[in-house]
Every structure is written in C-alpha cells, then in structure tokens.
Amino acid sequence: MAKCLSSALDAASWASWIEEMQLAEYDYRCEVCSKVKTIKRPIGDDLDRVPYCDGCTIPMARIYTANPVHFKGKGWGGDK
Numbered sequence: 750m751a752k753c754l755s756s757a758l759d760a761a762s763w764a765s766w767i768e769e770m771q772l773a774e775y776d777y778r779c780e781v782c783s784k785v786k787t788i789k790r791p792i793g794d795d796l797d798r799v800p801y802c803d804g805c806t807i808p809m810a811r812i813y814t815a816n817p818v819h820f821k822g823k824g825w826g827g828d829k
C-alpha cells in the first residue's frame with residue numbers, strides 16, 4: 750500500500766514532533782537484513798508510521814516485544 754510508504758518518517762521528522770510528548774520505545778526489524786532499530790515515539794501515536802531500514806530503505810516491521818506473537822496475520826512483510 751502506498752499509504753505505508755508515505756507515512757514513514759525520517760529521523761529529523763521524528764525528533765521534531767515527539768518533543769515534550771510522553772514517549773514509549775518500540776522495536777522494529779528489517780525483514781530483509783534483520784537489522785533491529787529502537788524508536789522512541791509518543792504513546793498513542795499512529796502506529797502505521799514506521800521507520801525505514803538504513804541499509805535497505807524499506808519500511809521496517811514492528812516487533813511486539815511486550816506481546817510475543819508472530820508477524821503473520823498483521824499485514825507485515827511482502828507488501829513493498
């Protein structure tokens with residue numbers, strides 16, 4: 750979906766609009782190179798916004814660390 754790509758933000762955009770907001774840490778993983786990135790973002794933020802992998806320049810998939818389920822059934826992967 751094009752919406753997924755257009756809603757991804759670069760590092761500078763994150764930094765500017767998360768200031769003074771309550772933050773939570775979310776982990777994302779690149780499904781191509783398996784690189785993991787931890788992003789701080791506001792609680793209640795739009796979780797459709799995802800970071801890009803630095804190397805592969807594709808949207809990364811969120812890792813649900815607090816709730817150990819697999820990615821299947823959530824629409825992650827394959828759609829790029």
Ligand SMILES: [Zn+2]
Pocket residue numbers: 779780781782783784802803804805806
């Ligand atoms: Zn990657």
